[in-house]
Amino acid sequence: MMDIQVMKVGVVSCSGEEIPEGTLCRLACRKVLDERPGETVTICLPLFIAGGEEERTFAANYPTITVDGCDKLCAAKATEMLSGKPSKSLSIPEILKKRGLAPPTKLRHFGTEEEAAVKAVAEEIARAVDEVLEED
């Protein structure tokens, strides 16, 4: 019987509880995870510290895309420091600038006003997933 391996890409989201971009990041990452369930997987970023060996080897097991909400780059830094070098690192402020979209202004209860931003970020993550899958 032929053994077919399905490659999955790890998506690590900034959770940014303190900033609106963090909520945008979570919603966009969740959208990609829901739309591409066979090709994507995620991990809660703090599990790099709170979890066990399985969590810490996440970036070794999956090519990983980090998505950050601000220039502190927690997702990219934590992934590289505690698990492995990400294949791609995305930045919400850069994506919004590139798309000509205003940053969100609230921490929760996103609605139609934020829809375009969530969609744009999700599209960029999905594109990065495609690129990583093609590379591998």
Add this chain to the structure above:
Amino acid sequence: MGKKHQKVVVLPCSGIGKVFGALARETAYELVENVRPGLATLTCLPLLVINDPEAVALVTENPVITIDGCPKDCAKKSVEALGKVVDKAYEAIKFYKEHKDLKPEGIAEVTDTGRKLAAVAAAEVAKMVDELAAGEEK
């Protein structure tokens, strides 16, 4: 009576995979925006993971309440990794167990019933915020 505090840090779960993670965040947002604005304070949990000096100082110099979304207790453990004992640790599922009529739904954000449950939870956590701010030992 211990030292009084101007800030009490509330750290919710960061997860984007479970409803109780979203409930934990909604509860924390309700606290800092509506129930105890100015006293209850948030910081991003991942800032602790990368040892951001400002976030570490905020957490180590003030009382800390964690609200975790699952038994892995990331928020609590992230604080403990800094050598700080959490003043009060909640698991968000507790609030649902006590209010079964308010079943939360949603993963990245909770829907209406979850928001109602978060408001109830925030009112309960607010009492703890007040006690910690007043310097009462837990």
